[in-house]
Amino acid sequence: MKGSEGDEYDCENCGACCRCYPIFAQESDSAREPRIREEGVRCDDFLGEEGNVAYRLFPLFRKEACVFLKEDQLCRIYDTRPDACRRFEPGGEQCREARRRDEK
Numbered sequence: 001m002k003g004s005e006g007d008e009y010d011c012e013n014c015g016a017c018c019r020c021y022p023i024f025a026q027e028s029d030s031a032r033e034p035r036i037r038e039e040g041v042r043c044d045d046f047l048g049e050e051g052n053v054a055y056r057l058f059p060l061f062r063k064e065a066c067v068f069l070k071e072d073q074l075c076r077i078y079d080t081r082p083d084a085c086r087r088f089e090p091g092g093e094q095c096r097e098a099r100r101r102d103e104k
């Protein structure tokens, strides 16, 4: 969730995907960034698979932004953010959908 400077999808002035989607972090993400364990909501047996632990980063499902989104719309754990956030493509379909929802 990071766009190149000056392009149409500049993440530094946005944060829509961090407000619109239910983001889950995996155990491997929390090993890299311990604040995920401290501030996320632990969900055991994520997707019904025993032993598969995940952390929900939304305090209230679909009602609140990710706990790591700061008031200035930047990510508080950007360098150690979850893999799901690393894979998110600025300008991709989900990005454009988040920005559309955010305008409503």
Ligand code: SF4
Pocket (backbone or CB within 6 Å): 001, 002, 003, 009, 010, 011, 012, 014, 015, 016, 017, 018, 088, 089, 090, 091, 095, 096, 098, 099
């Ligand atoms: S919605 Fe798109 S432009 Fe906005 S922060 Fe997310 S990836 Fe970046």
Ligand code: SF4
Pocket (backbone or CB within 6 Å): 001, 017, 018, 023, 057, 066, 067, 068, 069, 070, 074, 075, 076, 077, 078, 081, 082, 085
């Ligand atoms: S961890 Fe950072 S990049 Fe990922 S959803 Fe939360 S604020 Fe956005």
